Amino acid sequence: MPKPVTKATPVVTTKEVVEVRVIAFKKKTVTDDSLPKGEKEVRTKGVNGTRRLTYRVTLVDGVQTAKHLVRQEVAKEPRTQITAVGTKVDEPEQESSGCDPNYSGCVPIASDVDCSGGSGNGPEYVAGPIEVLGSDIYRLDADHDGIACED
Incomplete structure (x- = not known):
């Protein structure tokens, strides 16, 4: 069993x-x-x-x-x-020369620029003729022909 x-x-x-x-x-x-x-x-x-x-x-x-x-x-x-x-965002730097890039020669960067011998009150003045390369921010080209401060 x-x-x-x-x-x-x-x-x-x-x-x-x-x-x-x-x-x-x-x-x-x-x-x-x-x-x-x-x-x-x-x-x-x-x-x-x-x-x-x-x-x-x-x-x-x-x-x-x-x-x-x-x-x-x-x-x-x-x-x-x-x-x-x-x-x-950095602001684009102004010309280090102190000249406005919208004009040939050296137009100073200022609150206002007028043509020498004209009726403007400055504070800065520039002798012409000057070629307008960009925007005519100071309204120096009265007849809009691209040449500013013409006599």
């Missing part, structure tokens, strides 16, 4: 397991009108945080059969990375 097979009672154990997970830092971009347009500058460096997850793990005969989250907590808060992006 065969012997009856007796099953061993399974060994059930539980334990707590702690896992640490990374919390990725966020990125934020701000504009800055003191930086040249398109230039980037990291103002605050981003730092990852960490989260601690505690699980209750059930093992039957040494084999994991269940895993339940018991609690979670932020161990270290992440720090947002802040990057400034420049928006400053």
Whole structure:
């Protein structure tokens, strides 16, 4: 007669397991009108945080059969990375010579320029004839023929 097979009672154990997970830092971009347009500058460096997850793990005969989250907590808060992006647009520089590029020769850059010997009140004067190369911003070419301060 065969012997009856007796099953061993399974060994059930539980334990707590702690896992640490990374919390990725966020990125934020701000504009800055003191930086040249398109230039980037990291103002605050981003730092990852960490989260601690505690699980209750059930093992039957040494084999994991269940895993339940018991609690979670932020161990270290992440720090947002802040990057400034420049928006400053430099004004085109005036001629370093102090001469207006709209005229040939040297017509000074001033609040107003008049032809010497004319009826204007300055504060600056220029002797002609002078060729108008761009816009006649000082209205020196009275007859609009491209030559200013003609006698």
